[in-house]
Amino acid sequence: MRKRGERQEYFRIAADGWSRMLERRYALATSFRKVTERGLRTLEDAPPERRERLANVHELYGFLETELPAMLRRWRDRQEDRT
Numbered sequence: 659m660r661k662r663g664e665r666q667e668y669f670r671i672a673a674d675g676w677s678r679m680l681e682r683r684y685a686l687a688t689s690f691r692k693v694t695e696r697g698l699r700t701l702e703d704a705p706p707e708r709r710e711r712l713a714n715v716h717e718l719y720g721f722l723e724t725e726l727p728a729m730l731r732r733w734r735d736r737q738e739d740r741t
Contacts, residue, residue, distance in 0.1 A: 677730065684726040691719035 672678070694716035701709045 687719050687722040691723050
């Protein structure tokens with residue numbers, strides 16, 4: 659939104675907008691984990707050193723996929739306790 663005569667733009671975000679944005683980001687962790695899973699299947703017969711970096715990223719996204727939703731729930735609980 660712009661105010662008349664100004665070149666600057668103003669944005670307004672809903673009270674829970676950041677949480678909703680993070681939820682969408684968290685969903686990407688599942689997508690990335692699935693991509694790395696396919697990559698690891700493709701490299702199934704490759705030497706371990708060739709798979710190592712992809713395996714590490716796969717493990718990271720698996721961790722994020724399970725941990726981030728729990729963090730978001732704790733955040734929401736904390737916000738509810740404040741009201």
